[in-house]
Amino acid sequence: MNDDLDVETALSAYWEFITEMREARLSEDEIKEVRHALLDLDRVLGLVYNTG
Amino acid sequence: MYTCGPTVHDYAHVGNFRTFVAQDLLRRWLRYLGYRVVHVMNITDVDEKTIERAKRKRVGLKDITSKYARAFFRDIELLNIERAEYYPFASEHISEMATLAERLLEKGYAFIAESNDVFFNVLKAANYGRLSGKTPKHRLRAKTVREDYDEAKHFALWVACRRGEDVCWDSNLGKGRPGWHVECAALSLRYLGERVDIASGGEDLIFPHHENSLALCEAIAGEPYVRFFVHIKHLLWHGRKMSKTLRNYHTLGEIIKKGYSPREVRLVLLQGHYRRHLDFTFEKLDRARAKLKALDELLSMPPERSGGIGARYAPRCSACGAGLSRR
Numbered sequence: 001m002n003d004d005l006d007v008e009t010a011l012s013a014y015w016e017f018i019t020e021m022r023e024a025r026l027s028e029d030e031i032k033e034v035r036h037a038l039l040d041l042d043r044v045l046g047l048v049y050n051t052g
Numbered sequence: 053m054y055t056c057g058p059t060v061h062d063y064a065h066v067g068n069f070r071t072f073v074a075q076d077l078l079r080r081w082l083r084y085l086g087y088r089v090v091h092v093m094n095i096t097d098v099d100e101k102t103i104e105r106a107k108r109k110r111v112g113l114k115d116i117t118s119k120y121a122r123a124f125f126r127d128i129e130l131l132n133i134e135r136a137e138y139y140p141f142a143s144e145h146i147s148e149m150a151t152l153a154e155r156l157l158e159k160g161y162a163f164i165a166e167s168n169d170v171f172f173n174v175l176k177a178a179n180y181g182r183l184s185g186k187t188p189k190h191r192l193r194a195k196t197v198r199e200d201y202d203e204a205k206h207f208a209l210w211v212a213c214r215r216g217e218d219v220c221w222d223s224n225l226g227k228g229r230p231g232w233h234v235e236c237a238a239l240s241l242r243y244l245g246e247r248v249d250i251a252s253g254g255e256d257l258i259f260p261h262h263e264n265s266l267a268l269c270e271a272i273a274g275e276p277y278v279r280f281f282v283h284i285k286h287l288l289w290h291g292r293k294m295s296k297t298l299r300n301y302h303t304l305g306e307i308i309k310k311g312y313s314p315r316e317v318r319l320v321l322l323q324g325h326y327r328r329h330l331d332f333t334f335e336k337l338d339r340a341r342a343k344l345k346a347l348d349e350l351l352s353m354p355p356e357r358s359g360g361i362g363a364r365y366a367p368r369c370s371a372c373g374a375g376l377s378r379r
Binding site for chain 2: 007008011015018019021022034035038039043044045046047048049
């Protein structure tokens with residue numbers, strides 16, 4: 001397959017983003033947007049779920 | 053997309069799940085990009101391993117296969133692997149497999165041996181070896197070759213029922229059961245038709261399984277049958293392939309008993325390019341726990357109204373998205 005799914009780059013950026021956002025002081029709207037962005041990406045990563 | 057599913061003779065281990073999680077990532081990514089995905093994953097519930105296991109346990113084949121199929125579906129749910137559109141069980145499609153063997157006989161690709169087994173003649177497949185680089189000459193040297201049937205040049209499509217065997221089905225070819233490679237070929241043709249965009253499995257399936265099943269499909273449907281093959285490299289444990297043969301494997305159930313969550317396992321399995329080996333360690337599971345905690349905290353973080361960070365932080369993780377696009 002010629003086109004690679006570069007999940008390593010994506011995950012690395014993902015955790016960097018999470019770390020930065022946790023350290024930031026966000027407004028309610030910003031938090032909503034961050035959540036929206038994370039959940040949008042999670043359609044691919046599938047990490048946000050409840051395992052009971 | 054056609055992916056080779058589990059052989060349900062035992063619990064799958066996390067090495068197997070590396071493949072299934074990688075395929076899940078691919079499937080999710082394609083859907084994210086807007087493709088309509090029709091995903092078929094076969095369940096191998098008739099083969100030497102399942103039959104042998106049932107014999108050893110002195111139970112019926114179905115008793116074994118339904119137990120481990122249930123366990124497999126429970127595990128993929130725990131790992132948040134999206135359900136495929138179809139999970140055909142081999143045992144429910146025996147007549148299609150026999151028919152495929154018959155068609156290959158009619159087309160001159162196969163022959164009936166003295167044993168009444170039906171074999172595919174590899175020498176008739178013009179492009180045999182294109183996928184794996186293993187030509188019939190390589191097969192002659194392969195360890196798995198049984199000399200009695202000159203199997204170096206051939207592989208079984210239909211295995212005739214031997215005396216004392218009870219896992220057999222009636223067919224126009226006589227009583228017997230399908231060979232492994234014909235299972236995937238027949239199911240792929242049945243569910244996805246005469247062209248497949250993506251076929252996938254662990255790297256150990258390149259030869260002989262994918263080479264052989266590809267030869268069968270192309271003998272029927274023409275070439276190329278598969279547009280892209282995606283083979284996922286092995287998961288390693290202390291530098292060696294995690295496998296049942298080496299007895300160095302962990303099942304998901306065992307890992308959960310040690311106090312880790314399936315999410316942590318999923319994250320560890322995601323953390324590596326599918327074409328590179330990935331080491332599995334408990335330290336990685338510990339690190340995954342910390343990362344998921346950070347993610348969960350962010351998702352449930354209360355707002356700090358007093359100190360918004362404004363436009364300095366774009367509300368999108370653009371780099372994450374870039375990583376998920378085509379290079």
